[in-house]
Amino acid sequence: MRGALLIAKKEFLELSKDKKTMFLAFVLPFLLYPAIFGMMAKMGRRDEAQNRNKASRVFVSDPSGVMAGLLASDAKHFDLVQKPEGDLKQAIRDQKLELALDVEPKAAESLQKHETFAVTVTMDESERASEVALKRLKTALATQEKSWVQARLQVLGASAQLAEPLKLTVKNAADVGLEVGKALGRFLPYLLMIMMYTGSMQHGIYATAGEKERHTLLSLMATRLPRNQIILGKLLYIFCMGVIAALLNLLSMGISVAFIGGGTGSSMQALAAIANPMTLGLTFLIMVPLGLFFSNFILLMGIQARNTIEAGSAITPGIFLVVFLGVFAMAPGVDKMAFLSYVPVVNVCLALRKLFSQQFSWIEYLIAFTMTVGLAGLMTLVSTRILNQEKALFKM
Amino acid sequence: MIMLNEVHKSFTVKDRKTRTTKRIDAVRGISLTVKPGEIYGLLGPNGAGKSTTLRMIAGLMDPDAGQIDVCGFDTRKNPESVRGCMGYLSTDMGVYTRFTPRELLRLFGEFQDVDPSTAERRGLHLLDKLQLADFADVKMEGFSSGQKQKVSIARALLHDPKVVIFDEPTTGLDVLTAKTVLDLLRIMREEGRTVIVSTHVMPMVEDICDRVGIIFDGKLHGDAPPRDLLQSRRAKTLDEVFFQLAAESEGGN
Numbered sequence: 001m002r003g004a005l006l007i008a009k010k011e012f013l014e015l016s017k018d019k020k021t022m023f024l025a026f027v028l029p030f031l032l033y034p035a036i037f038g039m040m041a042k043m044g045r046r047d048e049a050q051n052r053n054k055a056s057r058v059f060v061s062d063p064s065g066v067m068a069g070l071l072a073s074d075a076k077h078f079d080l081v082q083k084p085e086g087d088l089k090q091a092i093r094d095q096k097l098e099l100a101l102d103v104e105p106k107a108a109e110s111l112q113k114h115e116t117f118a119v120t121v122t123m124d125e126s127e128r129a130s131e132v133a134l135k136r137l138k139t140a141l142a143t144q145e146k147s148w149v150q151a152r153l154q155v156l157g158a159s160a161q162l163a164e165p166l167k168l169t170v171k172n173a174a175d176v177g178l179e180v181g182k183a184l185g186r187f188l189p190y191l192l193m194i195m196m197y198t199g200s201m202q203h204g205i206y207a208t209a210g211e212k213e214r215h216t217l218l219s220l221m222a223t224r225l226p227r228n229q230i231i232l233g234k235l236l237y238i239f240c241m242g243v244i245a246a247l248l249n250l251l252s253m254g255i256s257v258a259f260i261g262g263g264t265g266s267s268m269q270a271l272a273a274i275a276n277p278m279t280l281g282l283t284f285l286i287m288v289p290l291g292l293f294f295s296n297f298i299l300l301m302g303i304q305a306r307n308t309i310e311a312g313s314a315i316t317p318g319i320f321l322v323v324f325l326g327v328f329a330m331a332p333g334v335d336k337m338a339f340l341s342y343v344p345v346v347n348v349c350l351a352l353r354k355l356f357s358q359q360f361s362w363i364e365y366l367i368a369f370t371m372t373v374g375l376a377g378l379m380t381l382v383s384t385r386i387l388n389q390e391k392a393l394f395k396m
Numbered sequence: 397m398i399m400l401n402e403v404h405k406s407f408t409v410k411d412r413k414t415r416t417t418k419r420i421d422a423v424r425g426i427s428l429t430v431k432p433g434e435i436y437g438l439l440g441p442n443g444a445g446k447s448t449t450l451r452m453i454a455g456l457m458d459p460d461a462g463q464i465d466v467c468g469f470d471t472r473k474n475p476e477s478v479r480g481c482m483g484y485l486s487t488d489m490g491v492y493t494r495f496t497p498r499e500l501l502r503l504f505g506e507f508q509d510v511d512p513s514t515a516e517r518r519g520l521h522l523l524d525k526l527q528l529a530d531f532a533d534v535k536m537e538g539f540s541s542g543q544k545q546k547v548s549i550a551r552a553l554l555h556d557p558k559v560v561i562f563d564e565p566t567t568g569l570d571v572l573t574a575k576t577v578l579d580l581l582r583i584m585r586e587e588g589r590t591v592i593v594s595t596h597v598m599p600m601v602e603d604i605c606d607r608v609g610i611i612f613d614g615k616l617h618g619d620a621p622p623r624d625l626l627q628s629r630r631a632k633t634l635d636e637v638f639f640q641l642a643a644e645s646e647g648g649n
Contacts, residue, residue: 006506010492013503017494017535215490219551221456222489223507224480390457 007233056133064108098133185356189349190326199245208302209311296379403462437605483557
C-alpha cells in the first residue's frame with residue numbers, strides 16, 4: 001500500500017503546483033454558490049417587494065359599476081386603467097396592464113334580483129405580476145362574495161352559517177426539519193453523485209490519459225513500484241478528488257442557502273435538525289463505496305484511452321447516466337418501490353432520501369451499502385486486472 | 397549482468413482498411429549477454445524491435461517466450477526487483493513539468509526506496525555533472541527538450557542502479573551535453589555497471605561501445621565488438637555494416 005500512497009502523494013503534489021486548478025477546485029465553490037444564491041435571493045426579494053408594494057393595473061369593463069367600485073375602493077392593490085389601444089390580450093402580454101375584467105352589463109340588476117352574474121378575467125399566467133393581480137382579485141371578491149351571500153341569507157331570514165357548513169383548520173404535522181429533510185433527501189443524492197463524478201472526472205483524465213499524452217506514465221512504470229500499486233494510487237487520488245469536490249460544493253451550498261438565501265431562524269433551525277452526526281456520518285459512509293465505483297469507472301476509461309480527448313469522450317457519457325439515475329431516484333413514489341433497494345446506485349439515492357426524510361431503514365441502508373461496497377470492490381479488481389495488461393498501458 | 401535467451405515477442409494489430417488482425421513478430425529469438433563493466437550498443441532501424449527488446453529487459457513488457465535475467469532476477473517473475481536494480485531511460489519518457497528538477501528527483505527517490513535527503517544529494521550531484529545544477533529549483537515547464545532529457549538521465553541514475561538501459565540518450569542534446577552523457581556512460585563502465593545503449597548515432601557506438609548488436613526484423617545480427625564487426629564485414633564504418641545488413645535482410649525477405 002506504500003506505493004499507492006506515494007503515487008497519490010505525487011498526484012496531489014502535482015495538483016498543488018497548478019494554482020489555477022487549485023483555485024477552481026477548492027476556492028471557486030466558496031465564491032460561486034454564495035454569489036449565485038445571493039443574487040437569486042436578492043432578485044427574488046426585489047421582485048416580491050415590487051409585487052407587494054405596487055398596485056396591479058386592471059382594466060374593468062363594467063357598465064353597471066358593481067366591480068369597478070369595489071376595486072376602486074382598494075387603491076392600495078388595484079389601479080384602474082383606461083382601455084389600452086389595440087388588442088387587450090396583446091396589451092396584457094406586453095405588460096401594459098396585469099388584468100382585464102369583463103363584467104356582465106346587467107350585473108347590478110342581477111345582484112339585486114339575487115341572481116348570478118358573470119365576470120370574465122383575462123390574465124397572463126406566464127407573468128408573476130399577473131398572477132399576483134389575480135390572487136388579489138380573488139381575495140377581494142371572496143370577502144365581497146361572502147357579504148353578498150350573508151345579505152341574501154338575511155333577506156330570506158336564514159342563518160349566516162348556512163353558507164358556511166364547516167370551518168377548516170389545518171395543522172402541520174411536519175416540523176421544519178422534516179420539511180427541509182424531505183426536500184433535501186430528494187436533491188442531495190443527485191447533487192452528491194453529480195458532484196462526485198464531475199469533480200473527479202477532469203483529475204482522473206489528467207492522471208491517466210494525460211500521463212500517456214505527456215509521456216510520463218512510462219517513467220512511473222520504470223520504477224520499482226508494483227504496477228497494481230500505481231493503479232491503486234491513481235484510483236485513490238481520483239476518489240479523493242471526487243469526495244472533496246462533493247463535500248466542498250455541498251458545504252458551500254449549505255452555507256449559502258442558510259446564510260444568504262434564507263438567513264432566517266427557521267432555515268438555521270432546519271439545517272441544525274438535519275445536520276446531526278448520525279445523518280452526516282451515514283451519508284459520508286455510503287459516499288465512500290459510491291465514490292470508489294465512479295473513480296474505478298473513470299480510471300478504467302482514462303487509462304485505456306490513447307489521449308485526453310479519447311478519455312473525455314469515454315467518460316463524459318457517464319454524466320448522463322448519473323443524471324438519469326439521480327433524477328429517477330428523485331421522482332415521487334420511487335421510494336415506495338421495494339425492488340429498487342437491489343438496484344445499484346439507485347439504492348444509495350433511496351437510502352439517503354429515507355435517511356433525510358426521517359424514514360430511515362437500517363436494512364435498506366445496509367443492502368445499499370453492502371451492494372455498493374461489493375460493486376466497488378469488483379470494479380477495483382477488474383480495473384487492476386485490465387490495467388495490468390501491456391496493451392492498456394502501452395496503447396499510444 | 398543482463399542475459400537474454402531465445403526471447404520472442406509479438407503484437408496483434410488491427411488493419412482498419414481490411415478489418416483484419418495482423419500478428420507482428422517484433423522480436424524473434426534474440427539471445428545476448430551483457431556483462432558488468434561493459435557497454436553494449438543496440439542498433440537498428442525504426443521498428444526493428446530495439447525498444448521492445450529494451451522494454452522487456454526493463455521488466456516493462458513480458459516476453460512471449462524465452463527468458464530474461466537482469467541482476468540475477470527473472471524479469472517475468474520479479475519485475476519490481478529488476479526495475480529496482482536498473483535505470484531506464486527512453487526517448488518516449490516525459491518529465492512532470494509542474495515540478496522543479498529537485499522536487500522530481502526527491503519524489504522519484506521515494507519511488508525507488510531511496511531516502512529523500514540521499515535522493516536530493518545524489519540528484520544534485522547528477523544535475524551538476526549534466527550542467528543543470530543552476531536550474532534545480534526552476535519549474536520544468538519552460539525547459540528545452542535537452543534540459544528535460546538531462547533531468548530524465550538524472551532520474552534514471554538516481555538510485556545508483558547496477559544496470560543502465562539508455563534508449564537514444566543523446567537525442568535532443570547539444571554536442572557538448574552529448575559528450576557529457578558519453579563521459580557519464582564511460583564512468584559507469586569504469587564503476588562496473590552493465591550498460592545497454594540504443595542509438596542511431598554510429599560514431600558514438602564506435603567510440604564507446606564494447607560490443608554491438610544490430611537488430612533487423614526482430615533478429616539480432618553481428619553480436620561482436622565494433623572492430624571485429626568491421627573486419628568480418630570488410631567495412632570501414634559501422635554505417636557500411638548497417639547498410640550491408642539492411643540489404644541482406646531485404647534480400648532474405
